[in-house]
Amino acid sequence: MSVEEGTELVKLARTAVESYLREGKIINSTHKSNKKAGIFVTLYQSYSSDSEKNLRGCIGYTIPSWNIYDTVIAAAINAATEDPRFMALSQEELENTIFEVSVLTKPALIQVDNTLAFQNEIIIGRDGLLLESRHGSSLFLPQVPVEQKWTLNEYLANLCNKAGAPTDAWKLPDSRLYKFRSLVFTENLPNKNTP
Numbered sequence: 001m002s003v004e005e006g007t008e009l010v011k012l013a014r015t016a017v018e019s020y021l022r023e024g025k026i027i028n029s030t031h032k033s034n035k036k037a038g039i040f041v042t043l044y045q046s047y048s049s050d051s052e053k054n055l056r057g058c059i060g061y062t063i064p065s066w067n068i069y070d071t072v073i074a075a076a077i078n079a080a081t082e083d084p085r086f087m088a089l090s091q092e093e094l095e096n097t098i099f100e101v102s103v104l105t106k107p108a109l110i111q112v113d114n115t116l117a118f119q120n121e122i123i124i125g126r127d128g129l130l131l132e133s134r135h136g137s138s139l140f141l142p143q144v145p146v147e148q149k150w151t152l153n154e155y156l157a158n159l160c161n162k163a164g165a166p167t168d169a170w171k172l173p174d175s176r177l178y179k180f181r182s183l184v185f186t187e188n189l190p191n192k193n194t195p
Helices: 003-023 068-081 091-096 115-120 143-148 152-162
Strands: 038-045 054-061 097-104 128-133 136-140 176-180 182-189 192-194
Touching: 003 038, 003 068, 003 091, 003 097, 003 182, 038 068, 054 068, 054 097, 068 097, 091 097, 115 152, 128 152, 136 152, 143 152
Parallel strands: none
Antiparallel strands: 038 054, 038 097, 097 182, 128 136, 128 176, 182 192
16 A cells, blocks of 8 residues: 555545534545455544644454445544544544554464464564454554553553453463554644655
């Protein structure tokens, strides 16, 4: 995916949320594409150019049912209004909201024979993780452990905690651990697209 395409996806995410919050309308993409990919839209609040960004919402789809543009529209609106950790985004917050779109590769099952080998398969900052266990499932985008300054063991433990599972649930024989990569496109400042 090119920088131009990624920048277009970020603009589409913002336009979708603005239209939904201001007019109650779900926009239709003008792009006719068969291209599909996992998509996550992350929203951050930023109140000045030198302040830290605060998470404001994140929703996505690892295996989408729609083309990439329709998936961005759905993920963006849901990140703004349906993330259970936050109240719905208000119109007034839009001017301080940074939009980020992550385009995911297809998750690949990590298949190795022992715990140490599992850990050799995962590189912080490169690999996002998806856990499926009897306790539940969870996902972290590749940028999360970098932002949180987690070690690999902390990354895996937090992934398990997010699934409502014991911190070592990823080691259980009936658990499945997948890795994926993502291309991240984000606004540098609210409504200012950069690659």
